[in-house]
Amino acid sequence: MFVRETFTKIEAIGGLIAFFGVLLVAKPYFIIKLFHLKENNKENLINNSNNLRLIGTCLALLSCFGTAIAMCSIRKIGFNVHPLFMVSIYALFSCIMSFIGILIIPGLSFQIPHTIKQWILLLSIGIAGFIMQYMLTAGMQREKAARAIAMTYTQLIYASIFDYFINNIFPTGLNLIGELIIIIAVFSIIYFKETIPVINSSNIEIERDVELISFKDDEDSVV
Structure with missing residues (x-):
């Protein structure tokens, strides 16, 4: 509703199915009880408390809510702003909020990496995070919010995959099932597109096409 885009039944069903796959991968406590799961020792070392598991799952879901708001805002802005500018705004607010958090949260202080491994890991986070934010912003300008x-x-x-190579934790059967469900749901949303005639949607698409043309013209003039 915020971006005035149609939300089809395929996207709704696919989103719910994908969310069920997310639950299987996250394995909250009620999923463990429901399927009578037994975790390996390494998973117990990392997730040694049911309360911590629940808090982590809730925080992850809350971050998804924030991501949805940000992505819908990016979609609403459209091609009026370059993706690099929006990524810069995100980085600026991240620096400000992190700086304030370090000052007010007890036990936190400014630190720098001490080993080469720490530098490599932090640089990997920075580089991968920047690429992710830029690609996500550019993609949101070109695709529907629900599908993105x-x-x-x-x-x-x-x-x-990275958890296996870094922490040497191989996905369990329920993880693999959840990941397979996510893949099927996402590709179903992409492949099965409902062709529902909506009067206002054509005007919205025309507006976005005009924005895209003007956006490309601005890039060409800069070059």
């Missing part, structure tokens, strides 16, 4: 948000669920798959 559904695509973000695939990051759990990449997280499981």
Whole structure:
């Protein structure tokens, strides 16, 4: 509703199915009880408390809510602003809020990396985060919000892959099932597109096409 785009049944069903896959991957406490799961020792070392698991899952879901607001805002702005500018605004607010948090939260202080491994990991976070933000912003300017948000669920798959190589934790059967459900749901949203004639949608698409043309003209003039 915020970006005046149609939300089809395929996107709604696919989003719910993908969310169910996310629950299987996250494995909150009620999922563990429901399926009578037993975790390996490494997972117990990382997730040694059910309360911490619940808090982590809730915070992750809350971050998804914030991501949805940000992505809808980017979609609303459209091609009126260059993606690099929006990424710069995000980085600026991140620096300000992090600086304030370090000052007011007890036990936190400014630190610099002490080893080469720490530098490499932090640089990897910075570089990968910048690329992710830029690509996500540019993609949101070109695709519907609901479909783009559904695509973000695939990051759990990449997280499981890197979790195996970094923490040596191989995905369990329920993780693999959840990731497979996410893949099927996301590609179903992309492949099955409902062709519902909506009167206002044509005007919206025309407006976005005009924005895209003017955006490309501005880039060409800068070059």
